[in-house]
Amino acid sequence: MSLNRLFWLISVALMLILLALTARIVSSEWGEYRRGARSVETVRVVQLIMIAMEKTSIERGPSNALMGGEIADLPQLSQKLQAARAQTDQSIAILLNALRADADVRYAPAIRNIEYVKAALEPARSNVDRQVEVPRSQRSSDEVSVAVSGMIDLIPPFVTAVADLTSIAIQSDPELLDGLTGMRVASSLREYAGQVGSKFTAPIVTQRPLTKDEVIEIGKLYGRIEQLRSLLNIQMRAYRNNPAYNAALSDLDAQYFGKGLPILGQLLQVGLISGGYELTTAELAARYVPPMASILRLRDVILADLIRDAEIRNRHARNYLIATVVMATVAVIFFFVLMYLVRQRVLAPILRATTLVTGLAVDNHEVEIPQARYQDEIGDMLRALQVLKARSLERISLAGEREMLIQQLQVSSNTDFLTGVLNRRAFFAHSEQQLAVAQRYKRNLALVLLDIDHFKRINDSYGHLAGDSILRNAVQLIAQLLRKVDILARYGGEEFIILLPEADLEQALVVAEKLRATLASHTIAAEDGSPISITASFGVSALVGTANLDHMIRLADEALYVAKNNGRNQVVRAS
Numbered sequence: 245m246s247l248n249r250l251f252w253l254i255s256v257a258l259m260l261i262l263l264a265l266t267a268r269i270v271s272s273e274w275g276e277y278r279r280g281a282r283s284v285e286t287v288r289v290v291q292l293i294m295i296a297m298e299k300t301s302i303e304r305g306p307s308n309a310l311m312g313g314e315i316a317d318l319p320q321l322s323q324k325l326q327a328a329r330a331q332t333d334q335s336i337a338i339l340l341n342a343l344r345a346d347a348d349v350r351y352a353p354a355i356r357n358i359e360y361v362k363a364a365l366e367p368a369r370s371n372v373d374r375q376v377e378v379p380r381s382q383r384s385s386d387e388v389s390v391a392v393s394g395m396i397d398l399i400p401p402f403v404t405a406v407a408d409l410t411s412i413a414i415q416s417d418p419e420l421l422d423g424l425t426g427m428r429v430a431s432s433l434r435e436y437a438g439q440v441g442s443k444f445t446a447p448i449v450t451q452r453p454l455t456k457d458e459v460i461e462i463g464k465l466y467g468r469i470e471q472l473r474s475l476l477n478i479q480m481r482a483y484r485n486n487p488a489y490n491a492a493l494s495d496l497d498a499q500y501f502g503k504g505l506p507i508l509g510q511l512l513q514v515g516l517i518s519g520g521y522e523l524t525t526a527e528l529a530a531r532y533v534p535p536m537a538s539i540l541r542l543r544d545v546i547l548a549d550l551i552r553d554a555e556i557r558n559r560h561a562r563n564y565l566i567a568t569v570v571m572a573t574v575a576v577i578f579f580f581v582l583m584y585l586v587r588q589r590v591l592a593p594i595l596r597a598t599t600l601v602t603g604l605a606v607d608n609h610e611v612e613i614p615q616a617r618y619q620d621e622i623g624d625m626l627r628a629l630q631v632l633k634a635r636s637l638e639r640i641s642l643a644g645e646r647e648m649l650i651q652q653l654q655v656s657s658n659t660d661f662l663t664g665v666l667n668r669r670a671f672f673a674h675s676e677q678q679l680a681v682a683q684r685y686k687r688n689l690a691l692v693l694l695d696i697d698h699f700k701r702i703n704d705s706y707g708h709l710a711g712d713s714i715l716r717n718a719v720q721l722i723a724q725l726l727r728k729v730d731i732l733a734r735y736g737g738e739e740f741i742i743l744l745p746e747a748d749l750e751q752a753l754v755v756a757e758k759l760r761a762t763l764a765s766h767t768i769a770a771e772d773g774s775p776i777s778i779t780a781s782f783g784v785s786a787l788v789g790t791a792n793l794d795h796m797i798r799l800a801d802e803a804l805y806v807a808k809n810n811g812r813n814q815v816v817r818a819s
């Protein structure tokens with residue numbers, strides 16, 4: 245797999261892992277935040293239930309007072325009752341709205357309970373109203389008890405709804421457990437305190453002693469109230485150091501347990517003996533209800549503390565969520581930057597360098613080496629590659645030069661320095677080949693040896709440089725008259741040799757004669773411009789049988805000697 249492909253695969257895999265991890269963490273933090281927000285909302289609904297329950301309880305005060313009141317007090321008490329009922333209705337309406345506004349399906353049982361209360365309110369109130377319509381002297385104690393109980397019976401559905409929502413809130417935020425329990429305890433305490441007060445309504449209305457059942461009921465309620473009081477002391481250890489809670493608890497002890505409950509204690513004493521209570525239900529309510537407010541104050545302290553803590557935790561969860569999202573975003577951006585840098589600054593140069601090195605290995609120098617922009621290892625590598633490329637180019641150019649020099653050397657070692665034709669050594673090298681071919685295939689081969697006449701004199705008369713110039717000119721003249729296959733070489737100072745392949749002796753004589761005539765007919769300009777005439781003598785031989793080159797040269801040389809002796813400027817055939 246190519247490095248590039250591997251890089252992309254790893255990048256994509258890492259990216260997916262990072263995104264999955266990020267999504268997991270963010271969704272967990274989001275869940276935590278949502279649960280916190282939900283628990284705050286639920287606690288607020290619990291608060292609304294408690295308010296509705298409290299209003300329903302409070303309604304019992306004027307109800308009981310009205311049922312035990314004198315005709316003269318009726319208008320005033322009736323007004324109080326209507327106001328209390330309006331408050332109850334309003335608190336239940338607010339509660340139902342809040343419950344329905346929230347789409348949480350877990351609220352359904354609570355909604356059913358509250359709707360039940362709403363529906364049960366009407367008959368319970370009718371019972372009360374019926375008692376009020378009957379003159380006080382004719383009111384039956386039992387019927388008053390039934391009317392009182394009817395109002396009391398509205399409370400359990402509230403308690404159930406509180407329990408439902410409390411457990412929903414605790415599921416979302418377990419730290420709410422203590423506070424919610426405290427709230428429920430305080431709420432129950434308020435309810436039982438109200439109920440135990442209501443137990444005296446019927447006896448006071450008819451000014452009779454308490455029945456045995458009523459005494460038992462009151463005893464039970466006293467027991468529950470005491471239980472709840474100790475629960476507030478034991479259960480709420482977490483609130484021990486909370487000054488507001490401690491103050492509310494002391495207030496509860498002083499107000500309800502110090503003032504409120506002892507009133508009922510006195511009435512109980514009277515109710516056990518005579519039934520001459522010497523007060524109306526309205527008077528009882530006026531004395532007993534205010535101390536009960538301390539219970540609700542305690543409940544509200546717990547509630548406020550609970551909501552504040554839940555909101556703080558929820559804010560922390562939100563901040564944590566924001567921090568997580570920011571960090572996750574930074575991590576993803578950082579990852580992208582990292583991958584980009586690795587790709588740009590490591591992988592891409594390495595891939596480029598690989599192409600380059602591969603190219604250099606086969607002497608391809610077209611690949612451009614990128615400029616090293618950073619002082620890092622890749623930069624060092626690129627700079628080293630620049631050097632390598634330069635050296636490789638240098639090596640190739642040196643190799644070319646060497647090749648050229650070798651060729652030049654070869655040429656110069658085979659060539660006569662002055663005239664540019666082959667030298668004697670090269671003549672033999674080339675001629676031996678021709679001789680071998682001629683002998684092998686029985687072809688003709690002729691040889692001409694020529695020597696410029698009286699050359700010493702020319703040197704002496706015109707100088708050595710003029711002599712050199714004449715030699716060059718003579719060679720040019722000779723070369724023009726020869727075929728390409730003929731081999732012309734300088735044999736000695738002013739002596740030249742010509743091998744004529746495919747030429748017999750007669751043909752060679754013709755060639756020699758033509759050369760002689762040409763040289764003799766030409767003048768060559770001396771340095772001062774004066775014309776110089778030259779002639780040359782020729783000895784011509786041809787290949788006969790198995791004779792070698794030396795033999796042919798010797799024969800030609802003998803002929804040349806004869807030509808010289810016979811007066812020069814002539815062609816003599818070998819004999």
Ligand SMILES: Nc1nc2c(ncn2[C@@H]2O[C@H](COP(=O)(O)OP(=O)(O)OP(=O)(O)O)[C@@H](O)[C@H]2O)c(=O)[nH]1
Nearest residue numbers: 695696697698699700701703708709711712737738
């Ligand atoms: N300028 C010049 N002179 C050369 C060169 N090579 C040989 N010579 C001269 O050529 C002359 C040859 O002289 P000789 O051997 O006496 O022969 P010649 O004067 O040509 O007389 P014949 O051959 O008998 O006609 C000598 O003086 C050499 O110095 C050369 O390369 N350049």
